Amino acid sequence: MSNDNTILGAIEPELVDSIAFSRRDVFTRYAKAAGIMTSAPLVLALASNQAFGQSLPQQVTDTLNFALTLEYLEAAFYEQGNKSGVIPSQYRSVFRTIGQHENAHVKLLKGVLGSAAVAAPGVDFTAGGKYADVWENFDTFLALSQTFEDLGVAAYKGQAGNLIGSKEILTVALQIHSVEARHASEVRRIGLKFGWDGAFDKPLSKKAALAAATPFLA
Structure with missing residues (x-):
């Protein structure tokens, strides 16, 4: 490896290689712990923020915290849903997997943001009683699942511009976005609907996304 123009360049080459190997190992374990699969440079860039306390631009921090809030909401929804007994047996593995994905998204975003x-916000998936049978009626559960997945897809799309200056973080955000889109399509398929609404998806602003999520926040 080249040591030119780096702080490590002043250290003995053998020690540099040892440190570099240790850092790669830490970042690999970090990615596995978050339940993600991504390229080494992306893991390096993202885990460095968490492991070495590098500060993020405020706009990036705000955007990631907005995404984290929505991921908290989704993760909590599937955690409660998977414990409730509302999901028919033939779909339980699907929603368990979706829940695992949402938990992985939460872990990754929390890791990048650090302190x-x-x-996590308080949640009320009955929305004050409007969906009182969410844990008893699969149709209600499915409708809310589609709502949250569609919301996540549109919200990530709406915030992409705020991450343009942080290429590595934007790339991982887009990786999450595409998984959310697959969730949305699968949930629609279970509900006997097409997996799309048209040739193009519309983004949602932060204000609009929070307005849609607020009824479910306690």
Whole structure:
């Protein structure tokens, strides 16, 4: 490896190689712990923020915390849903997997944000009683699942512009976005609907996305 123009360049080459190997190992374990599969450079860039305390631009921090809030909401929804007994047996593995994905998204975003990560909000998936049978009626559960997945897809799309200056983080955000889109399509398929609404998806602003999510936040 080249040591030119790096802080490590002043250290003995053997020690440099040892440190580099240790850091790669830490980042690999970090990615596995978050339940993600991504390229080494992306893991390096993202885990460095968490492991070495590098500060993120405020706009990036705000955007990631917004995404984290929505991921908290989705993760909590599937955690409760998978415990409730509302999901028919033939779909339980699907929703368990979706729940695992949402938990992985939460872990990754919290890891990148470090101490700047917002806390998980309180949730009320009945929306004050409007969906009182969400844990008893699979149709209601499915409707809310589609709502949250569609919301996540549109919200990530709406915030992409705020991450343009942080290429590595934008790339991982887009990786999450595409998985959310697959969730949305699968949920629609289970509900006997097409997996799309048209040739193009519309983004949602942060204000609009939070307005849609607010009824479910306690």
